Amino acid sequence: MTTFVLVPGAWHGGWWYEPLAAELEKRGHQAESVTLAGLWPDDDLTRRPVNLTAHVDQLDTLVEDLTAGGGLVVLVGHSYGGQVINEVADRNPARVSALVHLDTDILEDGESCWDVTTEENRKYFLESVGADGLGLAPMPFFDERARPHPFATLLQKTRLTGAWKSVPVKRYAAALETPGGLQAPVAMDRVRNDPDWHYVEWPTTHNVLRDGPERVLGLLSDL
Template sequence: MTTFVLVPGAWHGGWWYEPLAAELEKAGHQAECVTLAGLWPDDDLAHRPVNLTTHVDQLDALVEDLTAGGDPVVLVGHSYGGQVINEVADRGQARISALIHLDSDILLDGESCWDVTTEENRRYFLDSVGADGLGLAPMPFFDDRARPHPFATLLQKTRLSGAWKSVPIKRYAAATDTPGGPQAPVSMERVRHDPDWHYEEWPTTHNVLRDGPDRVLGLLSDL
């Protein structure tokens, strides 16, 4: 049995991974679908400020609990979730057996999501935060369960020693059919030719689960 910890991207909760988790559990694995702080239905960013450190601390505590028996976990991150899983791996790489990035952000020390995202995304961030200055409104085509995403998480600089790079298995799935172009072009180029990474390109949108969990299951099947 492998324990998979599934971290969604911005605006989304653990519910996004439910189809994948169901298939993993059918195969005898454990799947933990994470909803990050500030993204629960009743969360109020005016009363509970949330930044990147909040999310890293949250996931780090969960991984610490899941690995108490000594067995490492597989961290899976989609989009924004990629920077969260890498920073948690940097704090304790021995607890992580694999890092799986689904069209996600891979940052260098001192970078933020804002630094590496596309100019189109930056414009959306600024346009969508106006209601309260705290949370980015979900994009209009998102699932009704999507929540305003804490803007501070996308502005705060990541802090990495580089220890995360010693996780033995690192895989990246790049979505190549997203309208407007790739959502993580900087990250794609960073790992495309890196021999420490297994890199794949998928003919899907940034929502890599849009057509079901099969592609992602294939990426995880031997872990």
């Protein structure tokens, strides 16, 4: 049995992974679908502001609990979730057997999502931040369960020692049919020819689960 920890991208909760988690559990694995702080239906960012550190601390606590008996976890991140899983792996890479990035940003120490994202995304962030300046409104085509995403998480600089790179298995799936500039070209350039990464390109949009979990299951099947 493998323990998979599934971290969604911005605006989304653990519900995004439901089809994948169900299939993993059918195969005898444990699948923990994470909803990050500020993205639960009743969360109010005006009462509890959330930054990147809050998300990293939350996931770090979960991984600590899951590995308390000596087991390891596979961390899976989609989009924004990629920087969260890398920071958690950086804190203690010995707990992590693999990092799987689904069309994510791959940040270096001192970078933020804002630094590496596309101009189209930056424009949307500024247009959607709303009157309180705290939460970015979901994009209009998102699932109705999507929630305002804490803007601070996309602005705060990541802090990495580089220890996360010692995780033995690192995989990246690049979605090549994403309209509107949502794709992560910086990350693709960083890992495409890196021998430490297994890099694949998929004929899908950034929402890699839109057509079902099969492609992602294939990427996870031997972990």
